[in-house]
Amino acid sequence: MVGTPIDPAAGPDLAVTKTGPSSATPGESLANTLVVDNHGNQDASGVVLTETVPDHTTFDAAGSSASHPRPPRKVFDAMR
Numbered sequence: 262m263v264g265t266p267i268d269p270a271a272g273p274d275l276a277v278t279k280t281g282p283s284s285a286t287p288g289e290s291l292a293n294t295l296v297v298d299n300h301g302n303q304d305a306s307g308v309v310l311t312e313t314v315p316d317h318t319t320f321d322a323a324g325s326s327a328s329h330p331r332p333p334r335k336v337f338d339a340m341r
Contacts, residue, residue, distance in 0.1 A: 273305035290321075
């Protein structure tokens with residue numbers, strides 16, 4: 262019997278990169294960018310990315326954006 266070989270390494274391989282300042286002065290706005298890349302050979306579904314807002318800061322939902330520069334990549338930013 263001949264079948265299709267199964268690649269044991271097949272699947273999504275997600276990586277998260279966060280960039281932004283390491284500190285801010287009170288009252289100063291700051292922005293962090295989170296980028297999720299899939300380096301795997303299959304789509305990832307049901308993925309949820311959660312970012313905790315640091316103590317003594319507030320999340321500016323009105324100033325936040327989500328974009329898709331190239332599928333399946335999403336960029337979220339804007340915290341102050």
